[in-house]
Amino acid sequence: MAINVRIPPPLRPATDNQGQVAARGATLREVLADLEARFPGVSERLYDDGGALRRFVNVYVNGEDIRHLQGEDTPLKDGDEVSIVPAIAGGQPEGSS
């Protein structure tokens, strides 16, 4: 089954500059594994050394945060959409305000 994965700009150097990629899998874990199989190097940007999704990487399925679904075990079906979204944050120097 084909799942559309939306790739954010910081990750596109690893996906031949493609902003959307069709991947296969019955769960999010399988889809991300398929992404790595097709674009080796993607995983190390998504996962930390312990094999968990990085803290600053958010993953959404059909507009829902996977933390509110079943995480990487979230089941996917044909036509579902996965969005990989980097955490956008920052601020002024400590104690500046």
Add this chain to the structure above:
Amino acid sequence: MSADRAPSEVHCGSGSRSEGGAVALSPQCARRLVEHARRAYPRECCGILLGLTGERTVVCEAQPAPNLRGGEAADRYEIDPGEIVRADREAEDRGWEIVGFYHSHPDHPAAPSPVDLEHAWSGYLYLIVSARRGGGADIRAWVFDSQHSRFHERPIEARAERDETCRDLCAGGETTRWRST
């Protein structure tokens, strides 16, 4: 705009991110950023930039976003990732993409802080609005160079609102130099 150049010769949109180019920002967008920064003052504000990337990065629309960190500290921001997912779809529907993000630095220069550096991603434009107590404001544009772990500043150009479309500008249309407020 440059009439000697067919739009088809120029790549606009996804897959052609030109991190070395200038930034085109309409006075209307610039005003919106400054107004948002002033409303949020003395707290930081943040938002999402929709537009096109080609010979330059054209900001077509700036959308204010809730600051997830606004409740805990005046000097931090984090954009709700759900808002980014929503904006990404909207941008696609309108033939644009998310080109970057903006945030304000109340009473601080419009330059990236160490905290900004710590959270920076390559491939996005970061506009920083400096909002001063007296009402003065300044906008500067930055892109993150992940190889050297540093930000590079990009020039901001004003674009006329009536006779230029985002796509024309992305394809190399003329702009005038931006003057900060």
